[in-house]
Amino acid sequence: MTSPEKIKLITLDPGHFHAALVQKGMYDNVDPVVHVYAPAGDDVQEHLKKIEAYNTRPEAPTTWQEVVYTGEDYLQRMLNGKAGNVVVIAGNNEKKTEYIKTSVDAGLHVLADKPMAIDTESFALLQEAFAAAAKNDVLLYDIMTERYEITTMLQREFSMLPEVFGTLQKGTPADPAITKESVHHFFKYVSGMPLKRPAWFFDVTQEGEGIVDVTTHLVDLVQWECFPEQAIDYEQDIRITGARRWVTELTPTQFKQVTGLSAYPAYLAKDVGEDGLLGVYSNGEINYQVKGINAKVSVVWNYKAPEGAGDTHFSMMKGTKANLVIRQGQEQGYKPQLSIEPAKGTDLNAFEKILKASMATVQQKYPGVEINRSGNNWLVTAPEKYHDGHEAHFGQVAEKFLQYLAEGKMPEWEVPNMIAKYYTTTKALELAKQQSSPTSGR
Template structure:
């Protein structure tokens, strides 16, 4: 059928109006509109590796122009164009030195994602919450003790403004850790948590990370400032955030921690990872050390980064130790590793992730000396575990039992960002966080920032 010009024009106008109306309708259904603030870390992109129901596909990005921003946009574009399950994000970008003020004034969304340079993050959190935005922040929210009170005030402000401030704790979604927590709550299997000693803690968590890293199929380009502890934060306040969080989350599940009463530091230490200029070039694509790093460069052009740390402390009288180590590059075929033990009166729950486990986290249950009923207790408890984790099983090995985890549960670290984001959106829909989350975030950052202070005095 051929339309006359006037009729064709009317038809096209009607079609355009209908499309615009459809787009408005889709947007109006979205309860949440994301804003990304200065995405200097690849974690900002990982939040958008999936689409979410009720979240607008248009994301407003505010950042200074530069390589950090471009790397972020390239990753989003990669998710949008991947052959399997592509996303359909639309990035609306503002570039400029006044990016933060523009974001606050523009009010183009209601959820601000922060994952980047940590030097000003605590200030950004405080001002963003005060302006009435919800904030989903990558760890760490604070990197020094001098800003701890500012973070505390931000949680108080968030409650007054009826917005939610939350950090991205991906490790709670790692299946071996989830199962370690689940088995620790089976009293006939685990017993009760030992008190431990400084030399033999009840809970130990150790992680090894690498500067040279493969993410989403390519070698990660790290910003030069990632190696500056004044901007990224020392290792003892960075990755240890996850480990301290897991100690609280596993030992005292869904219980509020009072940092003033429940936490006592025993000792803390920090040490450097040394990096040559050629190694620095490989991960940053920069030919020289920037001026702000020269304070950390020693003879023969070796950059010394305080990326390693260890904390010994007591949590409600339970002795715990957490430590993080950064090597430059993993051995061939290896990757980041995690070791964790929870010592119970009847059994120990141990996660190992070394060569013997093909660098995949594996949970073991080992009997405490004198406990001859563990096998029967495990078989009795397994149906309870399987109610929450169908398909999980155990198998006898020389040292005890290995927990057999179906492949469907073995998501990669990148997928956990979507899990955290979805949980956060669920909290936003409910209008509140669980009662224990805020005091436990405060307790966590008190532990890490005070440990840094102690470690500096000990050096």
């Protein structure tokens, strides 16, 4: 692939705030003029408001110039116009995989928000899209922000120190070697403002169930941390051992607070009980094996976080010499905290010497990172500069994608691992639906 001289962005049907977060900052070699193609309505207007807020903020304002087309033939107009060479797609997931396939068929690079597929049918189409991208010599990449969270980066780093971590255990389905749990909230603040969610976000046929949405990040991290820079063949290496799904219920008042709508749209009628509560299949859990390693990922959506809290993450990697655990609860002040926890029976003084000797390797890559003993464990602390927040990670992903464009290729493992990831989530949904009992939710 020859790298494009100047990157020109196209935003296609932005319906999720992640589309705007890609433009929270400016980039070298990216044209400030961005063409937006979308159906008229709230989704595109909310997107443009966020871009305008970035352009008019007092500190480091951006200078984006949005050229907007909202006719019914927006998709065809985008394809005919050829106004850019990179399409950013973050919105209604019912259409997303088709948008991706159409864009790469037209010879356009694609930076897509997760999930790129929400069921087995769209997974098959996504596989076709990756084949078309290879044929047309364009890059297709998804926005995996969690790889840029410092505690996760350090968890991965320490797991690659055999003298500290040992080797990754195999685990069992009941006691997995790696666990990742994520708690999210429908009501939240983005860029300092209460987030207004589109009503379709609560329709799993348009947004996708929780088991194929946020779990995308968790499955990605399992692969990225346990098998760094190794390609995963989903047909050979992935085995789903169990999956389940359940609903979060919202009252009409809660629905109105987060969407601004005083009534449920007709397409949500199927999910509303006799009590008037909206049941959303936003929660899910997957037990599976990757190359024989047992893993578990789960996602839970609540309406609103406790005061002072936000979305939270728990992660444990079990090594033969120590466990690496990220906690983000009340005790940690709702900030992610990485703990190194030696195996039972370990000589702690000897372990401390080995750990301190190993810190040079970590500090070479992450200057300023320190360890402090707490009882039988060691807490890892990173300077504030590394804690740049979830919103900043979108720019970091975009920078990585721009680097790949400049180099003309992505690492060999990225595409097979994206395919393996979406196979895992969509296959788990298929299994969870088969196993759902009539009493397990709406």
